[in-house]
Amino acid sequence: HTLLVDVCQAAKFEAESLKNYRAKYQTENTDFKTNICTELARSFADIGDIIRGKDLYLGNQEEKVKLENNLKRIFKEIYDNLNDEGVQKHYKDDYKGTENYYKLRNAWWEANRQEVWKAITCGSAGSQYFREIQTLQKNANALTEQFPHILTTCRSIFAGLKNGP
Numbered sequence: 001h002t003l004l005v006d007v008c009q010a011a012k013f014e015a016e017s018l019k020n021y022r023a024k025y026q027t028e029n030t031d032f033k034t035n036i037c038t039e040l041a042r043s044f045a046d047i048g049d050i051i052r053g054k055d056l057y058l059g060n061q062e063e064k065v066k067l068e069n070n071l072k073r074i075f076k077e078i079y080d081n082l083n084d085e086g087v088q089k090h091y092k093d094d095y096k097g098t099e100n101y102y103k104l105r106n107a108w109w110e111a112n113r114q115e116v117w118k119a120i121t122c123g124s125a126g127s128q129y130f131r132e133i134q135t136l137q138k139n140a141n142a143l144t145e146q147f148p149h150i151l152t153t154c155r156s157i158f159a160g161l162k163n164g165p
Helices: 003-028 036-052 061-080 085-090 102-121 127-163
Strands: none
Touching: 003 036, 003 102, 036 061, 036 102, 061 102
16 A cells, blocks of 8 residues: 555644744744754654544534545555454453544554655754664664663672682
8 A cells, every 4th residue: 555655744834834833933923933853854744643543623514524534434445454363352342332443543654644644854953863863763763672681790890809719
């Protein structure tokens, strides 16, 4: 299915439209103080909410219904193509008869959110900022993973000193 490609393409177009719209809006509204990074993060969150069926879409009601029905159809196809009965049972629709597939939609978003994030931020003026933050997070994660090993080593050394050479 092409859902990931479609969502990434929509995210990229969203980022491009934000850049263009933002410049015009800032010219007309001098008290507008948000930056492109914040706007991209908000749009990313909105995309996630739409995918997961949690969006409070306030735009055109007809478009909202059309989009939601299309997502229901897509996730039904994904669900129907799950080969494992246990997996199908796990993702069975929680809400009787609604065919929203919320569990499956959440799982899809969690599995693909990094790709959507790349799509929405790569071409933006703030993309370098996002890359630096990701590097800092990776470094922090590496240190966090090493911490238990360091504690164990220190405990072993301390126990050896306490018990004698």
